[in-house]
Amino acid sequence: MSEAYAPSDSDAHATADELDARDELAHRRKDFVLDGTVYLDGNSLGALPRSVPARLAEVVEREWGELRIRSWSESGWWSAPERIGDRIAPLVGAGAGQTVVGDSTSVNVFKAVVAALRIARGEDGGRDEVLVDAATFPTDGYIAESAARMTGATVRAVPAAEMADAAGPATAVALVNHVDYRTGELNDLPAATAAVHRAGGRIVWDVCHSAGALPVELDASGADFAVGCTYKYLNGGPGSPAFLYVRRELQPRFETPLPGWTSHADPFGMTPGYVPGDGASRGRVGTPDILSMLALEEALKVWDGVDIAAVRAKSLALTDFFLRRVQAYVPDGRLRPLTPLEHRRRGSQVSLLCTGDEGGGGAGPAPDAEVVMTALQARGVVGDFRRPGVLRFGFTPLYTSFADAERAAAALGEAVRTA
Known part of the structure; x- marks a missing residue:
């Protein structure tokens, strides 16, 4: 992770706020029509630019x-x-x-x-x-x-x-x-x-x-x-x-x-x-x-004026942060990253495979991806899924914030537990 996105606070909310304060692309968020939803489906349909x-x-x-x-x-x-x-x-x-x-x-x-x-x-x-x-x-x-x-x-x-x-x-x-x-x-x-x-x-x-x-x-x-x-x-x-x-x-x-x-x-x-x-x-x-x-x-x-290298740096920082927060919020054994952890092999989305342990390990059966995504949307977080059990979250650096990533990970933990 670049120095600009190196977290310094162990509290997740404070860390997200700190990273957003340092974000050189944060001012671009105002150029899009956004509401209170955490929108992590820009890998399927990007948000509406405000001037269109x-x-x-x-x-x-x-x-x-x-x-x-x-x-x-x-x-x-x-x-x-x-x-x-x-x-x-x-x-x-x-x-x-x-x-x-x-x-x-x-x-x-x-x-x-x-x-x-x-x-x-x-x-x-x-x-x-x-x-x-x-x-x-x-x-x-x-x-x-x-x-x-x-x-x-x-x-x-x-x-x-x-x-x-x-x-x-x-x-x-x-x-x-x-x-x-x-x-x-x-x-x-x-x-x-x-x-x-x-x-x-x-x-x-x-x-x-x-x-x-x-x-x-x-x-x-x-x-x-x-x-x-x-x-x-x-x-x-x-x-x-x-x-x-x-x-x-x-x-x-x-x-x-x-x-x-x-x-x-x-x-x-x-x-x-x-x-x-x-x-x-x-x-x-x-x-x-x-x-x-x-x-x-x-x-x-x-x-206009955006450096694609800055976009890449923020994308990797966002997905790193989200993966860490998912690990903190989601019960062990319920989701497994399909997206490579190595930066050189990762795009700008995180795909998680719904898994489970029906053999007595405590994780329970694998949650259904569609059920989880429906529960997430009810909590104001929009991603998508691919059958049979893949949850997809697209991170668009021009308008996705670290606070969005933190909120999405917390909601995901709740959705998996209820699913």
Whole structure:
């Protein structure tokens, strides 16, 4: 834990207050619409940035209501996908001109996997294998299977930690989650990228659970493609558009499987033949979803002046503190951390497995995760759960406080005992 977050008081409430007083990001909390609830589900849906409602009203009333079609040029609607992509880029360690916003995570995974397959096969026609993180979020696996069927490739699922060793002469693409959505484990992006490249393959990273929570460093690691959502730690709102990163050197060879009119070199030429545009704009497909896209653009202003290294330091301090307080409040044997304790392997969430001891050890049967989470919500603490018995708590450093973590741990102890 950094010196800034080193506790000096054995009393939990006093320690939480002391840590909050030292927190260099504490002033960002006022930029969000929050109530008395302890909200620890930002890994599923981030809180509402306070300035977004007024901006949306302006878009609807002025840009749509008055300017109407003129807003594509006069209000900058047409350039929004690239402009907002460049705003996200520093948060994922990318230079300008490599990130485009639009469509959903699933659609962008499909674009990236198929494009990576085509590039890899262009370099070596014998490559026909797609490696997929065995613990991947389900949609990534579904999309990989579909992309493989369409291209005549095969899919092999391997644990993310073994991806480097699994890549070989048949590997065309590896699709890996940077942070495991279920356990919160952080996978080694630079090492896996380097290993897949040594094997001659290409790599696609799903950074949905890391963008806005920790340094991602896509450029520095040499990542080929990356896909991320914007409604979690980036606080873009429900269903806000995802983003696609295409490394600059690969852009001339990026052949999208969804050649829509807005990625055409001359989109208003309305010619029958498709000619791709330049740069990251090749990742565009159809008409941008302007309302949600401009809400996202406004939401991203909360990141102005924020150092992602400070975000990471606070995230680790918050999760450390929460884990210690859970150990203090929850009866022995009832919950077990699934999230790694080592900082280098931890994202910005804590996942706890409901356990029990029905053999007479005193802990009793394992509590039901859904029952525990319902009891927590009744106590004003919001997290979520994944079957069969995983409790998940997402820590968003821009608005989560140490007092929140203390209150959540205390409530969790009560909920487990009653469950």
